[in-house]
Amino acid sequence: MRKSFHMTPNEFRAAGHTAIEWVARYLEDVENYPVLSQVQPGGIRARLPAHPPDSGESFEAIMNDLDAIIMPGITHWQSPNFFAYFNGNASAPSILGELISAGLGTQGMLWATSPAATELETLVLDWLVELLGLPDAFLSTGRGGGVIQDTASSSTLVATLAARERATGFTTNKTGDLGHLTAYTSTQAHSSVEKAVRIAGIGSANLGLVDVDANYAMQPEHLERLMLEDVAAGKTPAVVIATVGTTSSTAIDPVQRIGEIARRHGAWFHVDAALAGSATVLPDMRWLHEGLELADSYVVNPHKWLFTNLDFSALYVTDRSALINTLSVLPEYLRNEATESGEVIDYRDWQIGLGRRFRALKLWFVVRHYGVEGLRHHVAGHLRMAKELADRVRQHPDFDLAAPVPVNLVCFRHRGGEAVNQHIMDTVNASGEAFFTHTKLDGKLTLRMAIGQTYTEDRHVRRAWDLIVEAAASAE
Amino acid sequence: MRKSFHMTPNEFRAAGHTAIEWVARYLEDVENYPVLSQVQPGGIRARLPAHPPDSGESFEAIMNDLDAIIMPGITHWQSPNFFAYFNGNASAPSILGELISAGLGTQGMLWATSPAATELETLVLDWLVELLGLPDAFLSTGRGGGVIQDTASSSTLVATLAARERATGFTTNKTGDLGHLTAYTSTQAHSSVEKAVRIAGIGSANLGLVDVDANYAMQPEHLERLMLEDVAAGKTPAVVIATVGTTSSTAIDPVQRIGEIARRHGAWFHVDAALAGSATVLPDMRWLHEGLELADSYVVNPHKWLFTNLDFSALYVTDRSALINTLSVLPEYLRNEATESGEVIDYRDWQIGLGRRFRALKLWFVVRHYGVEGLRHHVAGHLRMAKELADRVRQHPDFDLAAPVPVNLVCFRHRGGEAVNQHIMDTVNASGEAFFTHTKLDGKLTLRMAIGQTYTEDRHVRRAWDLIVEAAASAE
Numbered sequence: 001m002r003k004s005f006h007m008t009p010n011e012f013r014a015a016g017h018t019a020i021e022w023v024a025r026y027l028e029d030v031e032n033y034p035v036l037s038q039v040q041p042g043g044i045r046a047r048l049p050a051h052p053p054d055s056g057e058s059f060e061a062i063m064n065d066l067d068a069i070i071m072p073g074i075t076h077w078q079s080p081n082f083f084a085y086f087n088g089n090a091s092a093p094s095i096l097g098e099l100i101s102a103g104l105g106t107q108g109m110l111w112a113t114s115p116a117a118t119e120l121e122t123l124v125l126d127w128l129v130e131l132l133g134l135p136d137a138f139l140s141t142g143r144g145g146g147v148i149q150d151t152a153s154s155s156t157l158v159a160t161l162a163a164r165e166r167a168t169g170f171t172t173n174k175t176g177d178l179g180h181l182t183a184y185t186s187t188q189a190h191s192s193v194e195k196a197v198r199i200a201g202i203g204s205a206n207l208g209l210v211d212v213d214a215n216y217a218m219q220p221e222h223l224e225r226l227m228l229e230d231v232a233a234g235k236t237p238a239v240v241i242a243t244v245g246t247t248s249s250t251a252i253d254p255v256q257r258i259g260e261i262a263r264r265h266g267a268w269f270h271v272d273a274a275l276a277g278s279a280t281v282l283p284d285m286r287w288l289h290e291g292l293e294l295a296d297s298y299v300v301n302p303h304k305w306l307f308t309n310l311d312f313s314a315l316y317v318t319d320r321s322a323l324i325n326t327l328s329v330l331p332e333y334l335r336n337e338a339t340e341s342g343e344v345i346d347y348r349d350w351q352i353g354l355g356r357r358f359r360a361l362k363l364w365f366v367v368r369h370y371g372v373e374g375l376r377h378h379v380a381g382h383l384r385m386a387k388e389l390a391d392r393v394r395q396h397p398d399f400d401l402a403a404p405v406p407v408n409l410v411c412f413r414h415r416g417g418e419a420v421n422q423h424i425m426d427t428v429n430a431s432g433e434a435f436f437t438h439t440k441l442d443g444k445l446t447l448r449m450a451i452g453q454t455y456t457e458d459r460h461v462r463r464a465w466d467l468i469v470e471a472a473a474s475a476e
Numbered sequence: 477m478r479k480s481f482h483m484t485p486n487e488f489r490a491a492g493h494t495a496i497e498w499v500a501r502y503l504e505d506v507e508n509y510p511v512l513s514q515v516q517p518g519g520i521r522a523r524l525p526a527h528p529p530d531s532g533e534s535f536e537a538i539m540n541d542l543d544a545i546i547m548p549g550i551t552h553w554q555s556p557n558f559f560a561y562f563n564g565n566a567s568a569p570s571i572l573g574e575l576i577s578a579g580l581g582t583q584g585m586l587w588a589t590s591p592a593a594t595e596l597e598t599l600v601l602d603w604l605v606e607l608l609g610l611p612d613a614f615l616s617t618g619r620g621g622g623v624i625q626d627t628a629s630s631s632t633l634v635a636t637l638a639a640r641e642r643a644t645g646f647t648t649n650k651t652g653d654l655g656h657l658t659a660y661t662s663t664q665a666h667s668s669v670e671k672a673v674r675i676a677g678i679g680s681a682n683l684g685l686v687d688v689d690a691n692y693a694m695q696p697e698h699l700e701r702l703m704l705e706d707v708a709a710g711k712t713p714a715v716v717i718a719t720v721g722t723t724s725s726t727a728i729d730p731v732q733r734i735g736e737i738a739r740r741h742g743a744w745f746h747v748d749a750a751l752a753g754s755a756t757v758l759p760d761m762r763w764l765h766e767g768l769e770l771a772d773s774y775v776v777n778p779h780k781w782l783f784t785n786l787d788f789s790a791l792y793v794t795d796r797s798a799l800i801n802t803l804s805v806l807p808e809y810l811r812n813e814a815t816e817s818g819e820v821i822d823y824r825d826w827q828i829g830l831g832r833r834f835r836a837l838k839l840w841f842v843v844r845h846y847g848v849e850g851l852r853h854h855v856a857g858h859l860r861m862a863k864e865l866a867d868r869v870r871q872h873p874d875f876d877l878a879a880p881v882p883v884n885l886v887c888f889r890h891r892g893g894e895a896v897n898q899h900i901m902d903t904v905n906a907s908g909e910a911f912f913t914h915t916k917l918d919g920k921l922t923l924r925m926a927i928g929q930t931y932t933e934d935r936h937v938r939r940a941w942d943l944i945v946e947a948a949a950s951a952e
Contacts, residue, residue: 006568050602061844062845073591077582095575153831199828368529438809
């Protein structure tokens with residue numbers, strides 16, 4: 001009988017070099033793949049064995065199936081021709097940070113369970129405050145601090161829970177009694193806000209949806225009116241969530257004015273800059289964050305636009321004790337000297353889960369590889385390409401811009417109506433040469449192109465636009 | 477001015493081979509590192525630059541700092557001398573699956589955003605049903621199905637939310653009105669249960685903590701009494717959570733009898749087998765799951781004991797529509813033909829977050845590399861080593877077993893009292909030669925050793941036991 005089924009270190013070396021070569025070739029070739037997978041539902045599963053193998057198989061056999069069966073079912077988020085949703089731009093140093101993290105296999109739930117994982121996380125999140133010009137109140141060196149979450153949805157949920165607890169004097173966790181709490185965000189906010197309000201037990205009926213202006217940014221006057229009405233009805237405004245860069249059109253809510261209103265009513269003020277926050281690596285983009293000093297919490301996702309592969313959402317708070325008081329449960333089996341001393345951070349108390357991967361390595365690798373200079377260079381390139389695409393749309397007689405272009409998303413429409421726009425999107429996406437998605441603005445189908453993929457260059461944007469213009473011509 | 481700061485594919489090749497060699501050497505050497513990091517709070521951060529670098533640095537410089545600064549702050553979860561908490565056992569194929577996943581950088585929030593990510597996830601979770609002998613009702617081919625979550629905390633939270641919604645006719649999400657819902661678990665359940673009940677807005681005061689028997693397993697009679705009292709007081713039992721393998725002592729709650737009581741009261745029945753579930757890869761361990769046919773949901777973490785690196789928690793439900801009705805919010809920008817067709821799974825509706833890494837690759841790589849045979853071989857080895865350690869404890873005149881050893885955790889105490897036991901733990905952990913942790917059982921300090929690390933062999937367990945006996949001798 002075999003003594004061990006593990007790969008030996010040398011077998012790992014051989015397989016690892018194969019895997020690295022595979023990723024290198026993928027990154028070389030990725031722009032040649034059809035961006036949007038063209039398979040039919042069930043098409044991938046049908047080609048895979050219904051049952052797990054009794055005996056182990058060779059690494060070569062696994063990699064062969066990866067190529068033959070899995071790859072046709074991949075939508076290539078790392079393609080320079082990917083313009084859909086919001087980008088999720090990985091990079092080579094980030095991939096290697098993930099590899100090292102997986103190799104170490106540490107679990108940083110407590111400081112003691114890997115002090116370096118906690119201390120590097122605190123450091124890189126302080127670095128990010130400096131990189132993005134965020135308020136000093138978010139630094140760990142004061143009463144605030146940052147924490148890595150998996151996604152902005154989790155970040156916003158955690159902020160909403162802290163807001164709920166602060167609004168009820170930290171009693172809801174125990175009693176389950178929320179009183180009559182209310183939350184507020186704009187009609188353009190991300191779906192994760194409604195999801196957070198539901199999960200927290202506040203209820204979507206108690207989420208005030210604030211009107212937006214012609215640029216799809218929140219109208220502070222309407223926010224204030226909703227809050228006053230709710231207060232008059234005996235309700236307690238618990239949280240206001242502003243968006244810097246909405247998902248549909250990257251509209252920029254007026255953070256300063258919203259923050260003043262939230263403060264006046266004693267509500268927690270959370271700012272969601274999941275995508276757009278990364279733009280402030282450029283000092284001339286820091287107007288995006290005007291008024292952020294009024295925020296209680298803030299989220300930006302380096303896994304969207306800062307070359308750090310999923311998952312890496314950075315949540316900041318100005319009062320970490322509110323977060324910890326909301327989420328901490330300390331059973332005996334997690335007690336340890338460092339925790340009792342109060343001198344360390346245990347990030348398990350800053351999130352929903354207990355286990356934690358060592359994700360700080362990824363951003364550390366990225367920032368050290370690129371330096372401030374490199375990050376600025378590439379984000380500036382995306383912004384420039386978006387502006388140039390917007391110019392092309394503006395100059396074309398058959399197309400209109402559908403919203404301002406403050407960062408890297410261009411929203412536009414063909415003047416021929418919904419059927420033509422749908423035809424354009426379907427035609428280009430089916431070609432495999434580019435992939436973009438849609439939204440609705442003012443009830444009208446709107447095409448949107450986000451330019452933020454790591455390897456996107458001018459030629460890719462120009463080619464995508466040519467495909468769009470060609471598809472429009474074929475609609476007639 | 478530089479045109480690009482990205483690594484070229486060839487630079488990635490070179491750095492990647494360095495990183496693979498680094499991981500291979502780490503896996504060769506890991507048993508020689510001090511298991512528990514010996515640094516002081518602040519010790520790692522003090523050695524790192526306070527500010528991000530203006531210009532990029534070489535990969536060599538980053539790796540040098542990894543060795544010199546980060547490594548002394550790592551607690552080595554992958555060491556064969558790691559016996560603390562519950563193990564988190566990674567493996568070479570899993571590390572490579574993570575690397576491929578990071579290289580692809582796909583985001584599987586929707587089927588359409590990478591059909592293979594969704595279909596492979598569905599497949600490997602169906603495979604896992606077969607591997608562990610779980611009830612067919614958890615298969616995706618019926619009305620149920622599995623989904624990968626980051627941790628068991630998230631799995632239990634998601635199950636609790638579905639339970640909350642089912643108990644209120646799926647209205648709480650909207651109204652925020654929970655009525656008077658109650659939840660139940662044993663006094664020995666994981667802290668994530670209380671955390672879930674808090675987050676869901678039920679409130680920890682409405683969590684009935686059920687007494688345990690002499691083996692620390694839930695007493696069904698006490699559960700039934702608590703539920704009857706609550707119903708008599710006008711409350712609605714929403715969810716009962718049983719544990720197969722509690723964190724303190726791997727006690728096995730009587731699933732069958734608890735399930736019958738939960739069903740009788742119309743409560744959702746969730747079973748947490750985060751650690752112990754993996755043992756049922758061995759047919760003769762399937763008694764652990766007796767009565768699981770009564771469960772509405774179930775969680776097992778392959779990232780604990782099935783050679784799959786963090787994060788990979790598998791949550792199963794028998795009625796996926798309850799989960800989807802609880803968590804789905806569909807904004808316009810996520811609408812697509814495949815979703816509208818109803819023929820595909822969009823896993824974003826099965827979890828809190830929206831973004832999703834391609835984690836199915838990891839378990840696929842693991843199961844294909846090891847085969848059923850290899851997984852059984854290594855899990856059986858851990859079980860055998862735990863039984864043999866338990867025998868050594870039992871045979872030693874100065875030590876007692878503190879709880880039964882149904883799976884891979886041995887709980888024990890020196891007869892000399894709390895100070896001696898504390899001394900043993902502190903001495904061994906400070907030596908760096910082994911690392912284990914404690915709990916309290918019946919209010920008494922209890923030492924615990926979990927045997928489930930990938931590379932743990934008999935000699936490591938014997939050495940750890942010798943260190944414990946030596947430390948006990950030095951206490952006198």
